[in-house]
Amino acid sequence: MRKRLIASAASALILFLTVPASASGFHPGADGLGDPYYATLGNGGYRVSHYDIRLKYQPATDELEGTTTVLATTTENLSRFNLDFALNVTEVQVNGRPATFATSGDQELEITPARPLPKGTDVTVVVRYRDVPSTVEKYGGYTAWRRTPDGAVVAGEPVAAGWWFPSNDHPSNKATFDVSVLVPDGTQVISNGVLSGTNSQAGWTRYNWRENKPQATYLATLAIGKFDITRDTTAGGLPIYNAYSKDLGDNAGAARASVERTGEVVDWLSGYFGPYPFSSVGGFVPNVPTSGALETQTRVFYGPERFAWGANTSIVVHELAHQWYGDSVSLSRWSDIWLNEGFAQYAQFLWSEHENEGTAQELADYIYARYPADDPFWTVKPGDPGDENQFSAAVYQRGAVALQALRNTVGDQTFFRILKGWPTERRYGNATVQDFQAYAEKISGRKLGDLLNTWLFTPAKPAVGPVPNGAAAAARGDGRTPVEPKSWKKIQESDSLHTDWK
Template sequence: MRKRLIVSAASALSLLLAVPASATDFRPGADGVGDPYYPTFGNGGYSVSHYDIRLKYQPATDELEGTTTILATATQDLSRFNLDFVLNVSEVLVNGRPATFATSGDQELEITPARPLAKGSQATVVVRYKDVPSTVERYDGYTAWRRTPDGAVAAGEPVSAGWWFPSNDHPSDKATFDVSVQVPNGTQVISNGVLTGTSSQAGWTRYSWRENKPQATYLTTLAIGKFDITQDTTVGGIPVYNAYSKDLGDNAAAARASVERTGELVDWLSGYFGEYPFSSVGGYVPNIDSGGALETQTRVRYGPGAFSDGSNTSVVVHELAHQWYGDSVSLNRWSDIWLNEGFAEYTQFLWSEHENEGTAQELVDYLYAARPASDPFWSVKPGDPGADHQFAAAVYYRGAMAIQALRNAVGDEKFFRILKGWPTERRYGNGTIQDFQAYAEKVSGQKLGDLLNTWLFTPGKPAVGPVAPGAAVAAPLVAGQAQAQLPTEPKSWKKIQEATAVHESRR
């Protein structure tokens, strides 16, 4: 026995000495990317290039069964890594070998591969799961999975992916997607990108969708139900897929009158932002009790309530503008939300100009005058609003005022070069407000720090509104001062208000 123990100890020492010194560098990846608003969102230690999501869904029971295959690259020597996911997992494989896994926190799936992953190595991760998503709540009662009378919808910001596929759930790590879902015959599936095929077998139909351009996880969407689907192309030849629940009631006609203008609006927006960045475009209106809208990539989710007061082209303009500002060029951290919402809001002002219902300058003059300095509206910093105010009205309205102030400061010729150049230069990537400032300064040849700091990062009503060059400057209202006579309300204002309220309520 003693001899056997000595031999075993010697063997163990031999194995230890045989391990390269670099093996000591293997360590767990972080359980978050360190986003200042949501520190545990996303994960460290790897980046994802592709998700292959294969699902089977039964609307009658809300049971979802899936296998997601993730193609990733280790960015450090990894002994363990996390995925963001909330459903019940039955098996995980890493490079074809069973891996151990555990859960922690709100949505951490901790995976220990049988063999550690060296920095720069490729990893294929397979996760099998089965659950009833609508019963799973996180973050004090939140769920991104919503049942409908005939199916379900998954869409939400800043998180939604975890209720139907495991991921590195942060917009700083974008990937391409294949989404294939099997549902009972008579039920349809809507997702991002292009429908690559359907197949039927034994009472079930499978729909396969592909998004071949980089996409943030929160911009991935899934809608299952019974839809009326329209297909067309833009003048430029981009496929347009729109889908409407068969039971939208009184909102059905207004929804179609708005969303069916998608192709026309993409062509119009291309004049401001450059070539449309994706292989398809469209939207869907599911039968959910919501007026919220979300710029899910290539396939916008519109709540029926967005059209309860009639057609609402302004909200379609807003969501389509996001395909450039927010989807193709994504924020690098959630505190940079102005890069998404300020520019999408301002695009509604440009649409108002196009429709002769009020210029962008008239709209910002009205907005500036309508809010006295004592209004809490001015306490929110659009450039860093905080997680609790990420979708506050100031991010949209004051954010759009900041853009008009920029336009007036640099002049129309340079402003529209900036507006088109930013999504062209950063196409399919990410950016920060500081990156945008540097780009705008390069194009304009002007220092813009004081202007952007005043409008985006300084609480309180700016002393001077974003007035046009040569225009008379009205003294700003101060706390306790009576409201002065407002400028004439632009014709487009009510629809812009409706569209912004819709977008604010999209989570």
């Protein structure tokens, strides 16, 4: 899928560059934001502030009808602009007037408004559509919409939005969301944020969800089916909303034993990362054949097969850590994936310490020693792994070891100031690896370029492991692999979370 994205990006960019600007100074917006891994994701010329998504879904036939209203502001003088969308569109209006539209590529919806849009204009775009999403395949056979025995679920990284709402589909353009879905009575709807209400009408029930904090499009999720719902609050009063398919079979107990610890884990993580950044928290486990998981904002998706080997609270820690590192502070480019995965796995290291199943240092030592210098593991650069290695084990494991090396360099007190201060200073925004380096240098008062370059950007095994407190490198250079920490197997399971569901 990634290679198709890059190939289509190159041809689309050439086409865009050959279109001359009109005499009046208005021009088509770019059909991509030029992301180094996925150049055609997102669009140029505007920024979205809010999505209002109204859907009607029939599980028996997988038919989806939708009307999405996109609120945006232009950043250029636009004669035309694009939204990212994969389904069949029936009508488009821009600022209350019918607009012409066409489709191209895998998910480019090209919209020409009745009147050009000057820079700084507030724009209301209404898109009506109807399709059978599970039959829509893009990027060489990929679909983010998965049918279940009683409904459907959509979640995916880096793309998923295109199978249920039109968007500016790149994490650098975050927005607030209202999601309203009409389903047959007896069927339930799960989405992000807070369930603001339900109402019934002639055999159908409408569910209304609201996420009032900025959210990246790939973090928006939707699950439709029959669920057992549990509601609670954390010790601090944060609402918890968890949902489990009624047909999880042998995985039901382990899934609940893991996900029902969400409140405990959020309170614990808050001690390291600062106050939880959103208005609700929870997870859902639909009946879909996958062991993947995804940090969908406020409502984490967990594949039921993830719990086939028993309860795994470490996975819950990983995905909830993303609510700070990845969801609240989102990557600016997909090449900055270390800011998501390295920190989420390091949270698992800290949980291991908390559970007395191995310290962060022991885990870092184990990872450093278990891969010989000629292992391909060390050729992946966590700070810029390439689209083909974006979810490589090295991004998780070597990425987390890089944080232990940083901890050893600056000391515990400064390290934990950085760990808590970063998601506070950057809350609801976006950032790059270089932004994090600058912040860590500001807090520590030290130059960290050589350290981070060694661990994040050098395609080779560092000559010295993450040795604490200036201890001699020889202490960990005798060629013997340290004893495997008790927590390792559970932590390692997280390295396939996103490769299995994207």
